[in-house]
Amino acid sequence: MNAAIVGGTGYGAVELIRLLKQHPSIQLNSVISKSQSGTLIQEAYPHLQDIYSHTMDEYDIHTLGEETDLVFFATPAGVSKDLVSGCLDKGITCVDLSGDFRLTGDGLYETWYKKSPPEKSVQKKATYGLTEIYRKEIKETSLISNPGCYPTATLLALMPLFKTNWAKEGGIVIDGKSGVSGAGRGMSLNTHFSETNESLKAYKPGTHQHIPEIEQFLNTVSEEEVTVTFTPHLVPMTRGLLCTISVEMKEYQTTKDVISYYEDFYKNDPFVRIRPEGKIPATKEVYGSNFCDIGFYSDKRTGRLTIVSAIDNLGKGAAGQAIQNVNVMNGWEETAGLGQVPVYP
Numbered sequence: 001m002n003a004a005i006v007g008g009t010g011y012g013a014v015e016l017i018r019l020l021k022q023h024p025s026i027q028l029n030s031v032i033s034k035s036q037s038g039t040l041i042q043e044a045y046p047h048l049q050d051i052y053s054h055t056m057d058e059y060d061i062h063t064l065g066e067e068t069d070l071v072f073f074a075t076p077a078g079v080s081k082d083l084v085s086g087c088l089d090k091g092i093t094c095v096d097l098s099g100d101f102r103l104t105g106d107g108l109y110e111t112w113y114k115k116s117p118p119e120k121s122v123q124k125k126a127t128y129g130l131t132e133i134y135r136k137e138i139k140e141t142s143l144i145s146n147p148g149c150y151p152t153a154t155l156l157a158l159m160p161l162f163k164t165n166w167a168k169e170g171g172i173v174i175d176g177k178s179g180v181s182g183a184g185r186g187m188s189l190n191t192h193f194s195e196t197n198e199s200l201k202a203y204k205p206g207t208h209q210h211i212p213e214i215e216q217f218l219n220t221v222s223e224e225e226v227t228v229t230f231t232p233h234l235v236p237m238t239r240g241l242l243c244t245i246s247v248e249m250k251e252y253q254t255t256k257d258v259i260s261y262y263e264d265f266y267k268n269d270p271f272v273r274i275r276p277e278g279k280i281p282a283t284k285e286v287y288g289s290n291f292c293d294i295g296f297y298s299d300k301r302t303g304r305l306t307i308v309s310a311i312d313n314l315g316k317g318a319a320g321q322a323i324q325n326v327n328v329m330n331g332w333e334e335t336a337g338l339g340q341v342p343v344y345p
């Protein structure tokens with residue numbers, strides 16, 4: 001299968017290039033760059049010398065239609081929503097890493113992304129690519145809306161809990177922490193070295209665009225309406241994302257019982273690793289991989305359950321999960337191209 005990546009010089013694209021190099025059934029035949037078409041990717045990323053040796057292309061739907069079966073959009077919000085339908089018309093499968101197709105409720109995308117929404121007819125074709133939860137739907141779609149990084153870690157931690165009706169719908173507190181690559185490669189005052197190094201800061205409390213995404217999908221499995229308090233933090237590390245989630249339980253369950261339920265829930269999912277009692281995951285333990293590691297502590301004293309979920313924001317949080325979804329869509333081994341053991345230390 002021939003694939004193209006749009007947004008060629010961004011971090012998501014570069015992670016896709018790294019992972020696709022190991023994929024047995026996908027041939028990368030075009031890296032499309034708005035800012036640097038005509039140049040070699042190694043001009044921007046010397047580590048990719050001899051890894052992808054064609055010059056980067058301009059976006060041209062006719063060439064894509066003739067040469068490409070699959071397009072990954074690794075572009076900022078607001079780009080893919082206008083390009084995807086042209087690809088689908090030509091029979092090209094699309095995987096969108098941005099937030100353009102994730103929010104389905106009326107007015108949600110405009111409110112949280114401050115942009116005009118995608119055409120409803122195209123939006124309807126999108127399937128949310130949280131692989132472990134929507135595998136059946138993913139098999140039947142040609143447009144994947146890949147989840148956000150914080151929602152991936154949060155929903156994998158919380159969906160099982162709401163499916164079993166153990167948690168109260170209110171009072172969910174999510175403390176998210178991301179490495180700086182989560183903000184992409186573009187330069188900004190917020191992310192440069194002296195602003196982030198030796199510092200830890202919260203941003204967008206209560207207003208982050210991933211809040212409606214988390215609530216929308218939890219609401220598909222909860223009895224009553226779920227609301228979440230989500231505060232992301234920027235951490236002075238390159239990669240990695242950790243969500244520490246506190247939930248009020250309807251009835252106390254021991255940590256052992258919670259773990260045993262999650263182990264069973266994810267027993268056929270090669271990328272979700274449930275930690276044994278007393279072991280809480282760290283971002284270093286998933287670095288460079290497609291794993292989501294989840295640990296638990298159930299507090300009898302407060303009646304609250306703490307869930308800690310760790311991913312690599314560029315792996316399971318973006319490019320890794322995008323490839324996992326393509327594997328599922330094509331009936332390939334779900335782990336194809338994704339066998340990387342986390343880089344440690």
Ligand SMILES: NC(=O)C1=CN([C@@H]2O[C@H](COP(=O)(O)OP(=O)(O)OC[C@H]3O[C@@H](n4cnc5c(N)ncnc54)[C@H](OP(=O)(O)O)[C@@H]3O)[C@@H](O)[C@H]2O)C=CC1
Binds near residue numbers: 011034074076183314
């Ligand atoms: N970084 C992360 O950890 C995660 C990112 N995402 C999402 O994935 C997408 C890509 O993220 P990331 O790679 O980190 O972002 P980057 O900012 O690193 O890269 C995005 C790339 O898109 C291209 N681009 C920028 N503006 C436009 C435009 N107006 N039209 C077309 N192309 C444009 C540029 O590449 P060029 O000029 O070469 O075309 C740019 O480098 C985003 O939507 C992001 O929110 C989702 C989960 C995690």
Ligand SMILES: CC(=O)N[C@@H](CCC(=O)OP(=O)(O)O)C(=O)O
Binds near residue numbers: 077181184210
């Ligand atoms: C550290 C950092 O800035 N992370 C980004 C991650 C979100 C993202 O990638 O945006 P979409 O998934 O909505 O497209 C942020 O908080 O906005």
